[in-house]
Amino acid sequence: MSVTIAEVARIAGVSKSTISRYLNGLYDHMSIETKERIAQVIAELDYRPNALARSLKQKRTHTVGAIVANILNPFSTSVIRGIEDTLKAAGFNLILCNADDDPAKERDYVNMLVDKQIDGLIINTTGCNNELIAQVNKNIPVILIDRKAPDIDIDTVTVDSAQGVCQAVDHIVELGHKHIAMLTLPYDHVSPRIERVQAYQTALAGHGLAFREDWLVQTSADEQEVLAKLKALLAGGAGKDRPTCLFCANNMITMSVVKAIKKMSLTIPGEIAVLGFDDWEWAQLIDPPVTVVAQPVYDMGNKAAALLIKRMKGGRTLKKPIVILFEPQLLKRKSCGE
Amino acid sequence: MSVTIAEVARIAGVSKSTISRYLNGLYDHMSIETKERIAQVIAELDYRPNALARSLKQKRTHTVGAIVANILNPFSTSVIRGIEDTLKAAGFNLILCNADDDPAKERDYVNMLVDKQIDGLIINTTGCNNELIAQVNKNIPVILIDRKAPDIDIDTVTVDSAQGVCQAVDHIVELGHKHIAMLTLPYDHVSPRIERVQAYQTALAGHGLAFREDWLVQTSADEQEVLAKLKALLAGGAGKDRPTCLFCANNMITMSVVKAIKKMSLTIPGEIAVLGFDDWEWAQLIDPPVTVVAQPVYDMGNKAAALLIKRMKGGRTLKKPIVILFEPQLLKRKSCGE
DNA sequence: CTGAAAGCGCTAACAA
DNA sequence: TTGTTAGCGCTTTCAG
Numbered sequence: 001m002s003v004t005i006a007e008v009a010r011i012a013g014v015s016k017s018t019i020s021r022y023l024n025g026l027y028d029h030m031s032i033e034t035k036e037r038i039a040q041v042i043a044e045l046d047y048r049p050n051a052l053a054r055s056l057k058q059k060r061t062h063t064v065g066a067i068v069a070n071i072l073n074p075f076s077t078s079v080i081r082g083i084e085d086t087l088k089a090a091g092f093n094l095i096l097c098n099a100d101d102d103p104a105k106e107r108d109y110v111n112m113l114v115d116k117q118i119d120g121l122i123i124n125t126t127g128c129n130n131e132l133i134a135q136v137n138k139n140i141p142v143i144l145i146d147r148k149a150p151d152i153d154i155d156t157v158t159v160d161s162a163q164g165v166c167q168a169v170d171h172i173v174e175l176g177h178k179h180i181a182m183l184t185l186p187y188d189h190v191s192p193r194i195e196r197v198q199a200y201q202t203a204l205a206g207h208g209l210a211f212r213e214d215w216l217v218q219t220s221a222d223e224q225e226v227l228a229k230l231k232a233l234l235a236g237g238a239g240k241d242r243p244t245c246l247f248c249a250n251n252m253i254t255m256s257v258v259k260a261i262k263k264m265s266l267t268i269p270g271e272i273a274v275l276g277f278d279d280w281e282w283a284q285l286i287d288p289p290v291t292v293v294a295q296p297v298y299d300m301g302n303k304a305a306a307l308l309i310k311r312m313k314g315g316r317t318l319k320k321p322i323v324i325l326f327e328p329q330l331l332k333r334k335s336c337g338e
Numbered sequence: 339m340s341v342t343i344a345e346v347a348r349i350a351g352v353s354k355s356t357i358s359r360y361l362n363g364l365y366d367h368m369s370i371e372t373k374e375r376i377a378q379v380i381a382e383l384d385y386r387p388n389a390l391a392r393s394l395k396q397k398r399t400h401t402v403g404a405i406v407a408n409i410l411n412p413f414s415t416s417v418i419r420g421i422e423d424t425l426k427a428a429g430f431n432l433i434l435c436n437a438d439d440d441p442a443k444e445r446d447y448v449n450m451l452v453d454k455q456i457d458g459l460i461i462n463t464t465g466c467n468n469e470l471i472a473q474v475n476k477n478i479p480v481i482l483i484d485r486k487a488p489d490i491d492i493d494t495v496t497v498d499s500a501q502g503v504c505q506a507v508d509h510i511v512e513l514g515h516k517h518i519a520m521l522t523l524p525y526d527h528v529s530p531r532i533e534r535v536q537a538y539q540t541a542l543a544g545h546g547l548a549f550r551e552d553w554l555v556q557t558s559a560d561e562q563e564v565l566a567k568l569k570a571l572l573a574g575g576a577g578k579d580r581p582t583c584l585f586c587a588n589n590m591i592t593m594s595v596v597k598a599i600k601k602m603s604l605t606i607p608g609e610i611a612v613l614g615f616d617d618w619e620w621a622q623l624i625d626p627p628v629t630v631v632a633q634p635v636y637d638m639g640n641k642a643a644a645l646l647i648k649r650m651k652g653g654r655t656l657k658k659p660i661v662i663l664f665e666p667q668l669l670k671r672k673s674c675g676e
Numbered sequence: 677c678t679g680a681a682a683g684c685g686c687t688a689a690c691a692a
Numbered sequence: 693t694t695g696t697t698a699g700c701g702c703t704t705t706c707a708g
Contacts, residue, residue: 002477002685004684004685004686005685005686005687006685006686014694014695015694015695015696016685016686016687016695017687017688017694017695017696017697018693018694018695019686020686020687020688021687021694023686023687024687029693029694030693030694031693031694034693034694046473048449048452048453049453049685049686050394050453050455050684050685050686051450051453051454051455052390052393052394052399052454052455052684052685052686053394053684053685053686053687053700054685054686054687055390055686055700056388056390056391056394056684056685056686056687056700056701056702057685057686057687057688057699057700058686058687058688058700059700061390063454071415071418071419072412072415072416072419072619074410077409077410077415078410080409080436081409081410081436081438084436084438088443093450094435095433095434096433096434096435096436097432097434098418098419098422098434100419100422105426111386112389112431114386115386115387115388115389116389116390116401117388117389117390135384139340255619255620255623258623259622259623262622262623281410281593282593282620282623282624284597284600285593285596285597285600285620285623285624285625286620286623286624286625287623287624287625287626288625340701342700342701342702343701343702343703344701344702352678352679353678353679353680354679354680354701354702354703355678355679355680355703355704356677356678356679357702358702358703358704359678359703361702361703362703367677367678368677368678369677369678372677372678387701387702388700388701388702390700390701390702391684391700391701391702391703392701392702392703393684393702394684394685394686394700394701394702394703395683395684395701395702395703395704396684396702396703397684
C-alpha cells in the first residue's frame with residue numbers, strides 16, 4: 001500500500017505531528033536538521049499526503065465543483081476555462097461535471113460533489129433542481145452562472161439577454177427586415193431562453209412589428225427536427241408571407257439552423273437571414289460568417305470563480321446574494337445582409 | 339455542521355454499525371422495523387454519508403479522474419462524453435481536468451487526483467510527464483487515450499493515424515494534387531503528431547512524390563502565426579512552385595488554416611485545397627465543408643473507460659498492457675475539389 | 677439480528 | 693522545538 005505519515009515519522013525518527021507541521025509549512029520553529037531529515041525521507045519514500053484523511057480532519061477540501069449543462073456547447077468550455085484560471089490562481093482545485101442537460105444527472109452530480117465535501121459550487125443549472133441547490137447553498141456557497149433561478153436567492157453571474165436581443169433586433173430592422181422569427185430550445189425553466197423570447201417580443205413591439213405565435217419556434221437542436229420545423233416555417237417560399245430572418249436564441253440552435261438551411265439550399269442572407277445569440281470560435285468560418293450577440297464568456301467564468309472565492313473565504317458573512325450582469329455585444333458579420 | 343452517522347444512530351436508537359449496514363444495503367437479516375425507522379430518520383435529517391470518511395476507511399473512492407489536453411478542442415469534449423457515459427453506467431464517479439496543453443498543469447492535476455485517491459485515471463497526456471504517469475500506473479490503473487507514451491508500458495486507446503493519413507493522401511493524389519504541404523502543431527512528445535508527419539512522408543513516397551522540408555510547417559494554432567506561415571508557404575501565388583493542398587494534422591490547425599485562407603481571400607479548393615485530420619461537429623458548416631479524416635472519438639472514450647473498469651475490477655491481475663487501435667475514416671466533403 | 681471497539685491517515689490542542 | 697492524545701465520520705471484524 002501507499003506510504004503514510006506514520007511511516008515517514010518512524011523512519012525520520014520523529015512524531016507524526018512533526019511531519020504534519022512540516023507538511024503544512026509550520027517549520028518556523030523547527031530545527032534545521034529535523035527539517036532536512038524529513039525532507040529527505042519524504043523524497044526517498046515519494047510520500048504524498050492522503051487528501052481524504054486531511055480533508056476529513058480539516059473539514060475543508062480546498063476543492064470546488066463546477067457543473068455545466070452541456071459540455072459539447074462551446075459556451076461551456078469557455079466558461080470552464082475562465083473558472084479554472086481564477087480558481088487555480090487562488091490555489092483551489094476544480095472538479096468538473098457535465099449534466100448533459102439532464103436534470104437527473106445534474107442531481108446526481110450535485111449530490112456526489114456535496115458528498116465529497118466540496119467547499120463551493122458553480123453551476124450552470126438545468127433549472128430543475130432549484131430546491132436541492134437552495135439546500136446546498138445553505139451549507140456551502142453556490143454561484144449560478146448563465147442561468148438564473150428566480151425562485152431562489154443565490155449569487156448569479158449572467159448576461160443581460162434583454163439588451164443583447166434589443167441590439168440585435170434593432171440591427172436587423174435597420175437592415176430592412178420586418179419578418180423576424182425566433183427559434184429557441186424549449187424554455188423549460190431555463191432563464192436566458194425565457195428572457196430572450198420575452199425581449200424579442202418587446203423589441204418587435206418597439207419597432208411596431210406584430211408578434212406572431214407561429215413564428216416563435218421551439219425545437220431541440222436535433223438536425224432532423226430543426227430541418228422539419230424550418231421547412232414548415234418557410235413553406236411557401238420567398239415572396240410569400242414568411243420570415244426573412246431567423247433569430248436563433250443560442251449557439252446550438254444557430255448551428256443546427258445553418259445546417260438545415262444548407263440542406264434546403266437556401267442562400268444566406270439572400271433568401272433567409274440568420275442571427276444568433278452566443279458567439280463561438282468558429283462562427284466566423286461559416287458561410288457566411290454569422291452575425292451574433294456575443295457574451296464575454298471567459299470573463300463570466302472568471303467572475304463567478306472570484307465571487308465564489310470571496311464567499312468561501314468570507315466565513316459566515318451572510319451578505320445578500322447579488323446578481324452580476326455582463327453586457328453582451330453585437331458582432332455584425334455577414335449573415336443578415338449589409 | 340452536517341449531520342453524521344452517529345446522530346442518525348442516536349435518534350434511531352440503534353448503533354452506528356446498524357446504520358452503516360443499512361447504508362450499504364446489508365439489510366438481508368435486518369428486522370423490518372429497524373429498517374423502516376432508519377429510513378425515516380435518514381429522510382427526516384436529510385442525512386448523506388460523508389464520502390471522505392467512507393473512502394478513507396474503504397480505501398476506494400469509486401472515482402476516476404480524466405485529464406484532457408485541451409478542453410477547447412471538440413475532440414476532448416467528445417472523448418469526455420464517451421468516458422462519462424460508460425463510467426456512469428458502471429457506477430463510477432468522474433472528475434474531469436483540463437491540462438490546457440501545459441505539462442505543469444498536467445502534473446498538478448495528476449498529483450491532485452492521486453492525492454484524492456482516485457481508483458483509476460484516463461489521460462490524454464501532454465507527453466511530458468511520462469515518468470510520473472508510469473509511477474502512478476504502478477498503484478492504480480491508467481489508460482492513455484489518443485496519445486501514446488512509447489517509453490512506458492501502459493494501456494492505450496488511440497487511432498491508426500498512419501492509415502488515416504494514407505487514405506487521405508491517396509484521395510487527394512487521385513484528385514490530381516501533387517504538391518501537398520503538411521501543417522502540424524509542434525511535435526514535442528505528442529505521438530499522433532509524429533505519426534501523422536511520418537505517415538505523410540511515407541504516403542508521398544508511395545506516390546512517387548518528393549518530400550520537401552519547407553512544405554512541412556510546424557506552427558501553433560495562433561491565427562497570426564498561421565497566417566504568417568501560410569503567406570510564406572504560398573508566396574509567389576498560384577502557378578508557381580507551391581503547394582496546391584494543405585494537409586492539417588489536427589482540427590485546431592485546420593480551423594486556423596481556414597481562417598487564414600479566408601483572410602488571404604483565396605478560394606477553397608480552387609486556389610488552395612484543405613484537408614484535415616479530425617472531424618468535428620461544425621466542419622461541415624465551413625465554406626466549403628472540409629474533407630477530413632474522422633476518428634470515432636466517442637467510441638474511443640467508451641472503450642477507454644471500459645478498459646479502465648476492467649483493470650480496476652481485475653484486482654492485481656497484471657495482464658500485459660494493450661494498445662487498442664481504432665480505424666479512422668475519410669469523410670470526403672468539398673475542400674479538396676472534385 | 678445488533679452492538680462494541682478499533683482504526684483508515686491525518687491534524688490540532690495541549691503538554692513538555 | 694517536539695511529542696502525546698484525541699478525534700474527523702465512517703466501516704468492519706468480532707462478539708453476543
